Amino acid sequence: MKRRTIKDIAKESGFSLSTVSLVLNNHPRISQSTRDRVMEVVRKYDFHPNSAARGLASKSSRTLSVVIPNLSRVFSDIYLGEIISGIYERATSQGYKILLDIATAQFIESQEYSKLLASRRADGMLFIASDIHADYLHVFEDSPYPFLLVNHLFPGKRLNYVAVDYASSARLAAEHLLGLGHRRIGLIAGTNTHTGLIFRDEFLRACKSWPAGAADVTWVDGGEEWSQRGGYAATAKLMDLKPGLTAIMAANDRMALGAMRWMVDHHLEVPEDVSVMGVDDIQIAAYVNPGLSTIRHDLYQVGIEACNRLLQLMNGQIKECSDLLPTSLVVRGSTGRVPSGK
Amino acid sequence: MKRRTIKDIAKESGFSLSTVSLVLNNHPRISQSTRDRVMEVVRKYDFHPNSAARGLASKSSRTLSVVIPNLSRVFSDIYLGEIISGIYERATSQGYKILLDIATAQFIESQEYSKLLASRRADGMLFIASDIHADYLHVFEDSPYPFLLVNHLFPGKRLNYVAVDYASSARLAAEHLLGLGHRRIGLIAGTNTHTGLIFRDEFLRACKSWPAGAADVTWVDGGEEWSQRGGYAATAKLMDLKPGLTAIMAANDRMALGAMRWMVDHHLEVPEDVSVMGVDDIQIAAYVNPGLSTIRHDLYQVGIEACNRLLQLMNGQIKECSDLLPTSLVVRGSTGRVPSGK
DNA sequence: CTTGCCTTGTCGAGCGTTTTACCGGATGAA
C-alpha cells in the first residue's frame, strides 16, 4: 500500500507543496477558493499529514507527558482519574495529545523523564508521581524543559506546581472534629509525600491551638499506598496505642474506609462510638454506610489548572508557577458529637 | 540553547553519522571498541536522538494508542486501571510508549481513531471503549492498521479482540447462587456492551436449565455507567417489581455495591435476607461489609495479553485474534443459603 | 601472488513536512 503524502495532494490539486501545507495549517495567507480546492482532494483521499515529519520540521510534538505513581492498582484511586480527566480535557482542547507513563523503578533508573523531553517526544511534563524521595527531580530546577508537579510540591526545590491547599484542608478537618467535641483523636497520616506531611503538621498544630482546649492527637503512618488495607492496619495500631480515641482522621478517603471497616470488624459503631473522617471526597464516600465525612478536593480542577499552567510555561507566558487550590468540608454520617461520658 | 544532534556526536567521536546511528540502535555490525568510544561522547553530552526524526526515517513511532471509555469518573473503576497497567507493562518492555485517549463525542466525531493511525502518530490501537453503538469501528474491519478490542467484542464484525470469558463467568455465578438454593433472583445487567449482553443471556440460560429446578430471574438494566448509583437505582426497581427476591446478581462489583447499599438503607441484612453478588473482584470488594462474593476477572492479564496480541498483529506474526481468558468464583460473606421459609 | 570472502565502517539518498525568502501581478497614490 503506497502511503499518500502532501506531494500527492499537491500534484492532484495543481498547487505547490507549500500551498498544501499552508492550507493544512489554516494559514491566513491562502485564499478561500484555493483552500477549498485543496481540501477537496484532501478529503477525497482521507489524507492525514505524517506527524513525525511535522514534528521534525516544526520542532514540536504537540504531546504532553503525564507521569503517574507506581502504586499497585494505582488507577483504582479516583484521585488519579479525576486529575487525568482534567488534564485530558484541557490538553485536547489545545490540540495536544497525552503520553502516559508510570513512575516505575525502571522509569526512574533509566531517566526516562529526561529522555522524553530531550528526545522531544513530549513538549512538556506533568508529574503526578512525586514522593519525598524523588530527589532526581532536581534536574528540572532551572531546566529548559517545561515541567510541573501536579498536586504535589517540593519544599526546598524550585519546581513548578499546582496543588490543593492541604494545610487549609487540615484546618477544616480539625475544626470540624474539634467543634464536635473530640479531644482524643487518632490521625492516620500519609508521610511519603510532602503534601501528606503538610497535612499532618497543620492538623497537629490546629488541634494544639484550639481555643476551647487543645486536643490530644496520636498519629501513625498509613503506609506507602494510602490504601484501605493501610488504613485498616493503622487503625488497629491506633486503637491499641490509645484505646480511648473518639475520632479517627485519615489523610485520604481510602484509608478512612479501611478504618471504618476495622470498626465494623470490632463491633464499634460509627459515629456513635468513634467518628471517622477522610480527605478527597471520592465517589464511593457517599455510598458507604454511614456516608463518609470528608474534605472535598476538586481534583478535576487541579488537572485543568495544571495543564493550563504547563501550557503557559511552554509558550513563555509565565516563568514559574506555585498555585494552591481551595478545599471544602463535606459532612456525612461518619462523624458525630463526641460520645457523652467520654 | 543549541540542540545537539547525531552529527555533533559523530564529529566529536571521530566516526561517521551512520556509525553513531548504528551504535544508538545497537546494531551488531559495530565493534565493541567503536561502540564504547561513541557511547562515551553520547553520555558526556547526555544525548538523546530526536524521536520525530527517528520516526520519520524509520516509519514507526514506537507508540501504541490506548482508547478508554468516556464515563464520568472513568478511572475510579479499577476495571480500567488493571487493564492499563497490564498494557503499560508489556508495551514498555518492548520499547513502546502509550498514547492515551478518551472516547469522547469529539474524539469519535472527528474520527481521531483513524487520524491517529493514518498520521502514524501511533503504530497500533488498543480500544477499551467499545459499546454496542460503536458502529464506526467498522472502518477497522480489513483495515491495514493494527487494531484490537480489549475486553470487548463485536459479534458480526471482523474485529480482533482479547476478552474475559463472560459466558463462563455467568455460568459460574449462576451455579453458585442456584447451588445455595436461590430460585428468585434479580439480575442487574449491563446492556450497553456486547459482553454485558452475553453475560445476561448466559446467566438467564443457566438459570432456566438448572437440573435441580429452574430459577425465576427478573432482570433490569443497571445504567450506562455500571456505577454504584446505577446499581442502587436498579435494586430499588427490582425490589419493587419482585418483592420476594432472595438474591441480587449484578454485572459488576460497583453495581453490586450499590445494591448492598440499598439493602442497608432499607434495613435488609446481607446475606441473611438477600444475597448479593458482583463480577470483577475489584479491590474494595474485600473491604466492604460483608465482603462481596464475586467472579474474579484478571484484567491485568487481559491488558498483558491484549498488548501481546497487538504487537503480534503489528509484526505480522498473526493475522487475527479472538482470545477468551478464564475466570473464577470468589466466595465472601455477601452470599449465603436461601433464607428458610422463602 | 591472486582471488574471494568476511568484518567493520562510511556514503548518501531518502523520510514528509514546515517555513523563510522570494516573485509576479494587481492596485493605488503621487
Next chain:
DNA sequence: TTCATCCGGTAAAACGCTCGACAAGGCAAG
C-alpha cells in the same frame, strides 16, 4: 506613468535520523 505596497502563491532549504549499497582492509586458501 511610475513606484511602492499588498496579495496569493511557490521554490527550496532545512529538520535529524535510518538503512541499503558500497568500500577498505585483513586473512585464508589455492
